Amino acid sequence: MNSSRPFSAMMCLAALSLVSILFITGCGKGDDDHDHGPDGHVHNDEGHHHAPPRGGIMVELGEHEFQVEFKIQHELNVFTMWIMDGHAEKSVRIAAPQVEMVIAMARYDAAQAFGGEVKEPFNITLLPAANATTGEKVGDTSQFNAPLKDLQDMTQFNATITSLTIRGKEYKDVKLSYDDAKVKK
DSSP, X not given: OOTHHHHHHHHHHXXXXXXXXXXXXXXXXXXXXXXXXXTSEEEETTEEEEOOTTSSEEEEEXXXXXXXXXXXXXXXXXXXXXXXXXXXXXXXXXXXXXXXXXXXXXXXXXXXXXXXXXEOOEXXXXXXXXXXXXXXXXXXXXXXXXXXXXXXXXXXXXXXXXXXXETTXXXXXXXXXXXXXXXXX
């Protein structure tokens, strides 16, 4: 009888047990450092994060209650905000007639080589958008758009949503740091 067979069987059983434990424990809301790839979510030193489904910039609302994604869509000539559940998996529709944002610390492409031209703070209004694919309508939508006219050549800016109510809960002064270099095209 070969004495290496029991050892090999024990090693195989130990490896299978370890894989089973990892599979069963899955991905909780821990502070461990691992990445689930471009379509999953990330745990790292900054906490629990979900990858933005459309490649934009994500902001968490509350304690993992909702996610809001922002993206300048140059091809559509709009700045878009999408509201999603806490895991960024499902759209969350709201009835808001508009969403107000204050844009500050804006930098423009034209002068980027010289540190960028900085514009004074200004307001933009995102309006509810209908979406035939999802059946969303103005007054019952998760998507809000603003025309790019004021954001056309921006590469970086800080913004604040003054107030956003989702499912009866109001979120005030929601901060966003937008960097076009971090957005998937």
